[in-house]
Structures are given as structure tokens and as C-alpha cells.
Amino acid sequence: MFKQHNKIQVALVDDHPTLMEGLKAILVSNLNVDIAGCFVTGQDMLNYLGLNRVDIVLLDIALPDINGIALCQEIKKKAPDTVILVFSNHSERSIIMQTIQNGASGYLLKNTSLDELRSSIHDVLEGKVVFSKEVQEIISRPSKNELQGPPRLTRREKQVIELLSEGKTSLRIAEELSVSALTIDTHRRNLMQKFAVKNTAELIKAAMLHRLI
Amino acid sequence: MFKQHNKIQVALVDDHPTLMEGLKAILVSNLNVDIAGCFVTGQDMLNYLGLNRVDIVLLDIALPDINGIALCQEIKKKAPDTVILVFSNHSERSIIMQTIQNGASGYLLKNTSLDELRSSIHDVLEGKVVFSKEVQEIISRPSKNELQGPPRLTRREKQVIELLSEGKTSLRIAEELSVSALTIDTHRRNLMQKFAVKNTAELIKAAMLHRLI
DNA sequence: ATGGATATCCCCAAATACCAGTAGAAAAAA
């Protein structure tokens, strides 16, 4: 009733004009959609999103102003119903995971076939979560690095790092675990060695990246 | 040549015997597969996996010995080609994301329809990544909680916290940003106030929880 | 233009963390 456009409203965000032209052409000629807007920066896109309906955003990870992952977050914050389909060259697993983490409904590599592109757009609009073939492989094959990444921590070390992350000092932790503060110091040193980091800040970061906290 | 079984080898891991029976029945009557084994504990499953070929594992998140997320990791470490399909009651977004993070190729809720179950198994075996309808919705709709909440940081503060998380000291950061170390100290104090934390460890943790790093 | 937030700089003292090495006892794994 209040909709001004019956067609699906698509927004593109990418800083490659040529590629964007191609996308545009493919979209209008193959799917019954409106190109609501093409944006080079994330900010432009967000501004537009504040005022207009957008059903689906096709976006690149590499943008001039903010990175695509943060942009996903912003988009979902502003318009939870807008579907995000990432269209990018980045094939690193962690990047893929992060975009999904932040609300993207799909991830395609830029070398995706036209067929795949068409069907993906169709599918995400129906609420599906889609990945292009290559991306599926990447997801299914976590690298050795990502799997073996977290150093094996002993029970004690896990306790210590947990308490550390709660902002407690060695002394407090020592009291809590009823051991000497010197012992806690040793645990900390061992932890830092295992993670190959220089101080607690980095240690906590590493541990969280590996989801050990 | 060395394969003793031509049929797809399926392993089930779950601590609900009844449900497992049902699964078994559905699988053998609908798909041309062998039930290689049914396991109640993750350890049993891993032991079996060390000695036998398993093409696909259907697994629950809640297990008596280890949690399903860690098990995904172990499975992928031991047998990268074994496909993991999670079949669980847990509908929390973070759990879903973590299983995928750790190598699962799909996630179904236990109330999934038989059709969906059949087609999902079929699809993951072809290398696809599949989610049941409900799961897709969960993925596409990150909770407010996950998106919102972080204190507003100034540009400088973001820089500082970023560098802090890389294990740099105030002095180093000061050099890098060409300001006095005292300034950095102030930023740190302000950051800690904003996050209402006591020290750097907790600060990094909080910042990471809010995905500011 | 007056407040508010930001960014910068300063001092001091106590608390805490970090570095490097060693080593015995307890627990777990082979």
C-alpha cells in the first residue's frame, strides 16, 4: 500500500565502476528488479538506506571508506530486513565468516558464473543463505592453520586466561585459585609464549580470536 | 580400489538413542547409504574415524564428553574430507556460527522436515553448504544484541585500542601516532572508563565482544 | 557565543606486569 515500487529494489556498492555497470546490465535484463542505486562508498549507501527502501544490497568487501564487514553491521542495524549479498574477490575463509557473522545472507566470488549470480540473488531474496561453489569449498575446508591455531591450553591455563579476561590481577587470581602469585606469573608467561604474544592485551585478543574465552 | 564400501558411509553422533534410531531408519530407507556407526560420545566417534572411512557425520551439539563444536574441529583435523552436518536443537546464532567456523558444512534443527533432511544430506555430500529454513532466518537476522551496544569511540580511541590489541605499549603507540605517551595514557584511561573496565585485559575483551577490533 | 566533546599535554607514586632462568612434585599419558 505504501510501497512506491513493486519491483525488488537493489542497491550496489562497489568501487569498480566497470564491474558495477556489468552487474547492472545483468540484473535488469535477467531479473525483474529496479536498480535503486549504485554507490562507491559505504557512507553513501547508508545515507540512501536511511531514506529509501532497499530489498537487497550487493556489496564488495573492499570499499574506500569503511570495510564491507563493518558495513554489513551498519546495514543490518539500520534496516534489518534488507538482505545482504556479498560480491567480492576475497577468498579468505575468515573474511567470509565475518561477513556472515555480521548479517550477510550470502557470499559470492567475483568470478561467479552468471547463472550462479542470478540464482543466488533469487535465492537470498527468498530468505535462503547462499554461497558460490568455490566459497562452499572454502567453508568446508578450514585451513590447518585455522583448525590447529589455538595452542593447547592446560586446565589451569584456561582458568587463568579466563580470570585474566575478567580484568583480574595476578594477585587476585592467585587468591582465587589458592596458589602463589608467582605461580600465576608463570602461567601467564607460558600463555604468552604459547600464543607468541608480547603482553596481556595481545593475549586476550588472540584467545578471543580462537574463541577460547 | 581400496574402498571396501561403495555406499556412502554415514556416522551418527547423538546421545538420544530414540532419535538416532529414527535417523537410522530414515537414512537407510531413503538414501543409498551405509550406517557406518552410531556413537553416543565424541571420543568413540573419533576413535572410529581414525580407522575407518566416513563420508558424512551427522552430529548433535550436546554430547556427554565434548561439545559438538570442538568435535567438529577434531573431525576436520583427523579427516578433512569427512563432511559434517550438524543436527541439533540449539538455535542460538553464535552456536551455529561456531560450528560452521569449525568446519561443519551444514546445520539443521531437529524439527527439520524429512524432506529437508534428505535433501540436506544429499546436498552436503555434493559439497554444498546447507541450512534448514529456520537456521537461515537465524543467520540472516543477527540479534540486536549482537549488533548494538558498544560505547561510541572517537577516531583516536579506535586507533589506540587497535594498536593496544596488537600488543603495543603506550610509548610505542605514542611514537606511531606522533603524540606524547602521556596522551596515550589518557586515551587509555578514557577507554577504560567508557567500557567500565579495570584494566587492559578486560578492555580488549570488551572491545572484541563488541567487534570493535 | 557558550557549553560539550575531543584531543592534547603534564606530574607523581603505587601497583602491576613483564623478562629470564631454574626446578621439584604431581598428574596424565605412553
Place this chain on the structure above:
DNA sequence: TTTTTTCTACTGGTATTTGGGGATATCCAT
């Protein structure tokens, strides 16, 4: 039951952070 790992504790340092104060200049918005 060996062997290995983990937990524990110590010495003796240096470096860094933290918490308590303040202060000035700029930019931004009401």
C-alpha cells in the same frame, strides 16, 4: 611403569600501567 606434561614456586630484576590530580586549545552544535 616409565616418560612427559602440568602445576607449582622461587630469585632478581626492569618496564609499564594505573589512579589521583589538572590544564589548554579546537571544533561543533544549540
